[in-house]
Amino acid sequence: MGRYDLLRTWMRENCVTFRWTASKLGMTDVGVARLLQAERISVKRHAEFAALGFPQELLPRAEDYIHKGRPPMVPMLDAEGRILQVLPEGHDSTME
Numbered sequence: 227m228g229r230y231d232l233l234r235t236w237m238r239e240n241c242v243t244f245r246w247t248a249s250k251l252g253m254t255d256v257g258v259a260r261l262l263q264a265e266r267i268s269v270k271r272h273a274e275f276a277a278l279g280f281p282q283e284l285l286p287r288a289e290d291y292i293h294k295g296r297p298p299m300v301p302m303l304d305a306e307g308r309i310l311q312v313l314p315e316g317h318d319s320t321m322e
Contacts, residue, residue, distance in 0.1 A: 229284055229286075230262065230263055232284055233262060233280075233281075233284040233285070236280075236281060236284055240279075242278075242280075244258045244259050247275075247278065250278055251271075251274055251275075251278075261275075261286070262275075262285070262286065263286075264286045265286055265287060266286050266287040266289040266291070267285070267286045267287075267288065267289075268288070268289075268290050268291075269288045269289070269290050272285055272286070272288035273288075299312045300312070
């Protein structure tokens with residue numbers, strides 16, 4: 227039996243529903259279900275579930291995810307406002 231199945235068993239045995247949990251966390255019941263099925267959740271949410279009495283060993287791993295995607299882009303405009311070039315945010319065009 228997997229972690230989520232054990233968690234659902236614990237919830238049934240303790241009369242804990244998605245709706246009750248959602249009302250305590252200010253979420254929807256679907257949102258709660260998705261979080262509990264995930265492999266990881268934010269450290270903040272993990273602490274909130276634990277404070278409600280959820281066994282920590284049955285919760286998803288507590289991990290804050292930092293997105294390391296493409297940096298934000300900033301357009302470089304000419305005098306009339308036309309885009310000349312798009313540069314990564316923080317790029318110093320005077321150094322070229």
